[in-house]
Amino acid sequence: MLRLTSSTGKFTELLPDDFVIAVCKDKILFPLKNHEIYKGATAFDIGIHNEKRIVCMNLPNLEDGVPLRSFFAEAEPEIARIVAYASHLVWWRTLYKHCPSCGKLLKEHESERCLRCEECNENFYPVISPAVIVSVFKEGKILLAHNTNFPPGRCSLIAGFVEPGESLEEAVHREVMEEVGISIKNLRYLESNPWPFPNSLMAAFAAEWESGNLKPDGIEIERAAWYAPNDELPDLPPKGSVARKIIEEWLSQLIH
Ligand SMILES: [Zn+2]
Numbered sequence: 001m002l003r004l005t006s007s008t009g010k011f012t013e014l015l016p017d018d019f020v021i022a023v024c025k026d027k028i029l030f031p032l033k034n035h036e037i038y039k040g041a042t043a044f045d046i047g048i049h050n051e052k053r054i055v056c057m058n059l060p061n062l063e064d065g066v067p068l069r070s071f072f073a074e075a076e077p078e079i080a081r082i083v084a085y086a087s088h089l090v091w092w093r094t095l096y097k098h099c100p101s102c103g104k105l106l107k108e109h110e111s112e113r114c115l116r117c118e119e120c121n122e123n124f125y126p127v128i129s130p131a132v133i134v135s136v137f138k139e140g141k142i143l144l145a146h147n148t149n150f151p152p153g154r155c156s157l158i159a160g161f162v163e164p165g166e167s168l169e170e171a172v173h174r175e176v177m178e179e180v181g182i183s184i185k186n187l188r189y190l191e192s193n194p195w196p197f198p199n200s201l202m203a204a205f206a207a208e209w210e211s212g213n214l215k216p217d218g219i220e221i222e223r224a225a226w227y228a229p230n231d232e233l234p235d236l237p238p239k240g241s242v243a244r245k246i247i248e249e250w251l252s253q254l255i256h
Helices: 068-074 077-095 168-180 242-251
Strands: 002-004 019-024 027-029 043-049 052-058 115-117 122-124 129-138 141-147 158-161 183-195 200-211 221-227
Touching: 019 077, 027 068, 027 077, 043 077, 052 077, 068 077, 077 183, 129 168, 129 183, 129 242, 141 168, 141 242, 158 168, 168 183, 168 200, 168 221, 183 242, 200 242
Parallel strands: 019 052, 129 200
Antiparallel strands: 002 043, 019 027, 043 052, 115 122, 129 141, 129 158, 141 221, 183 200
């Protein structure tokens, strides 16, 4: 049973019984064995799992760590949630050391999970970047697209970051129009999940095609096509991603 703390995330001392997640940029080691040797290292208390305290820490050299993406793809949902939390928190605390305005060292807030500049009297909360992802359907087919950042052959749903001043729904309509040139209707919210690469929160939607022919923008999206469940599908996004989950739900006819 997992219980995540919501108001801490402060520096803590490692204790012998702790469940320790070590993070180093895009690698992870969980649970870290023999963590007594890291006594004195800075760690963050993030919650309780099976009555053990979970702490995470940043280790600069994690040679035997597993790439975060492959760990995330294989992990049970509850473990993936812990790992997402840990790597996001470590990313934030490692990056945000100084006040972006005056450059003074930031300090932990007394009672909230944020960093404080006493000089500027400003609080800096963990940075979370909202993104949207959408499964678009047309007559039982799903829209899959190849992004230029993907490995060759891989296709996924349309996704993108939310712009300042934009609602999640507006972001979905804009991304679909910009990337493949079509209008959508009957947009509905499905679910959300943290995506710690390094700091996203993905909000997933489903929608129906309304008008327009597929016209990939040629910048982010190289090609896009409608796929029926019986078609030979391209290489799909990795397990653990919300895109893969939605595509599999469509293949099982749970969503359309
Ligand atoms: Zn400052």
